Amino acid sequence: MTRTEKDNINKRTENRHLLRRVKAGFAAVKTTPYKGLLLALYLAGAALVWLLRGHLFSLDTYGMFSPVLGAAIDLLIPLYGVGGLLALLVLLGTPWGGRVAKEGLQKAGLTNHAGEAPVLIAKRPDADSPRLTVWEFDPCGIPLNEWEDKRAGVETALNITIAKMAWGEGRKIIRVYAVPAERDFPALLRWNDKYLSPDSFVLVLGEGLTGPVTVNLAHVPHILLGGSTGSGKSVLLKLLLMQSLHKGAEVYIADFKGGVDFPKVWHQKCRMCFNEDDLLYTLNQLTAVLEYRKGRLAETGCPNLDAYNEATGEKLPRLVFACDEVAEVLDRTGKGKEAKERLGQIETKLSTLARLGRAFGIHLILSTQRPDAAILPGQIKNNLDFRVCGRADNVLSQIILDNTSAAEQIPKDARGRFITGDGTVFQGYLFDEGQP
Ligand SMILES: Nc1ncnc2c1ncn2[C@@H]1O[C@H](COP(=O)(O)OP(=O)(O)OP(=O)(O)O)[C@@H](O)[C@H]1O
Ligand SMILES: [Mg+2]
Known part of the structure; x- marks a missing residue:
């Protein structure tokens, strides 16, 4: 594209936006009281100038020329008036910080082939989440995936933390939902029992920019947690298990790390497995329960556990099986034949529960820090629909979320900072061990 062609495109874009700003100005005077008042003051001033033009311009002193000058002034005043009105509307239709935003985005390299950066056309509080500000841009032909790729640059350019970006009005505008960078996530959010969700079976994980982040195990039955060491997986896992206990679920925990993460208080309320034999025994029990429930649901014609409990008046509890660091458990390297066989059985049981658990109220919450795709078989992983990843490298992020967003955004x-499979970043509640 030649320089002249680019200049022409830039000029046309500017004209288009001038018109848009006049229209936005019109809309703004109707919706924003102080802008309406400004316009009213301007019109009143202009009317006053018109009425008092004879006195203001002292036409009498010009003697014989006064008729000519008078006619010229009569013509000029309306012209100035209309020009001023348009200028005022453009001003009222221009969001604060538009120029700075455009320059920032230009520096961040978010430009089209004509070298144009997106144009800010409006900035307003979000109606659904009061913490968020919505920045509306004319993308100038830059597709959404390019915005996503340059997300970090956009955040720096606008000094914001982005909650999400989406198309608006078909594909005419791009909306960036964000908070000011200095007010994004608190470093610490302590858990309080009042955060417990009243809904069955909704578990609360933490707070995102748009509000609490939750998962409903009745709809999304299994969870895969990832993150490098120290990212906060065990704390999050325990937060979820504590809530499950509160809601009346039976909790089973495979802890092969020597009890550091799950002190005695957990042993009183949960069924613990400390070695492979224990684990296989527990998984056998769980699959037996699954078979039993399958039979009962079939007999009564109920599609799931909630419907069954309601129809029969029974109170069959949900069962939650958790394994912290599942890769440690399933890793076969260096194992003998017998141990490998046992691991094979463990895997088979886990994949049965992952495949069929939902309807029968049996849930898996597995966590891993190992960026090793071979460890967690696809049959299990593919059924763990709710994915959460903390601080991670590209490989681990890819394994957990099927994208590299954890590496880029955490x-x-x-x-205790995590991102879900759908791209929601949140700060997990710090749950204090004392009382599960
Ligand atoms: N939600 C949180 N908010 C603040 N700090 C947290 C949070 N979660 C964890 N931490 C801090 O991080 C430390 C490590 O957390 P945690 O033991 O859960 O990590 P991990 O991912 O399980 O690590 P590993 O893989 O080594 O087991 C905790 O001792 C705590 O100090
Ligand atoms: Mg841990």
Whole structure:
């Protein structure tokens, strides 16, 4: 594209936006009281100038020329008036910080082939989440995936933390939902029992920019948690298990790390497995329960556990099986034949529960820090629909979320900060061990 062609495109874009700003100005005077008042003051001033033009311009002193001058002034005043009105509307239709935003985005390299950066056309509080500001841009032909790729640059350019970006009005505008960078996530959010969700079976994980982040196990039955060491997986896992206990579920925990993460208080309320034999025994029990429930649901014609409990008046509890660091458990390297066979059986049981658990109220919550795709078989992983990843490298993020967003969006020094499979970043509640 030649320089002249680019200049022409830039000029046309500017004209288009001038018109848009006049229209936006019109809309703004109707919706924003102080802008309406400004316009009213301007019109009143203009009317006053018109009425008092004879006195203001002292036409009498010009003697014989006064008729000519008078006619000229009669013509000029309306012209100035209309020009001023348009200028005022453009001003009222221009969001604060538009120029700075455009320059920032230009520096961040978010430009089209004509070298144009997106144009800010409006900035307003979000109606659904009061913490968020919505920045509306004319994308100038830059597709959404390019915005996503340059997300970090956009955040720096506008000094914001982005909650999400989406198309608006078909594909005419791009909306960036964000908070000011200095007010994004608190470093610490302590858990309080009042955060417990009243809904069955909704578990609360933490707070995102748009509000609490939750998962409903009745709809999304299994969870896969990932993150490098120290990212906060065990704390999050225990937060979820504590809530499950509160809601009356039976909790089973495979802890092969020597009891550091699950002190005695957990042993009183949950069924613990400390070695492979224990684990296989527990998984056998769980699959037996699954078979039993399958039979009962079939007999009564109920599609799931909630419907069955309601129809029969029974109170069959949900069962939650958790394994912290599942890769440690399933890793076969260096194992003998017998141990490998046992691991094979463990895997088979886990994949049965992952495949069929939902309807029968049996849930898996597995966590891993190992960026090793071979460890967690596809049959299990593919059924763990709710994915959460903390601080991670590209490989681990890819394994957990099927994308690299955890590596890109979770700061290296963050603890308890996670991102879900749908791209929602949140700060997990710090749950204090004392009382599960
Ligand atoms: N939600 C949180 N908010 C603040 N700090 C947290 C949070 N979660 C964890 N931490 C801090 O991070 C530390 C490590 O957390 P945790 O033991 O859960 O990490 P992990 O991912 O399980 O690590 P590993 O893989 O080594 O087991 C905790 O001791 C705590 O100090
Ligand atoms: Mg841990």
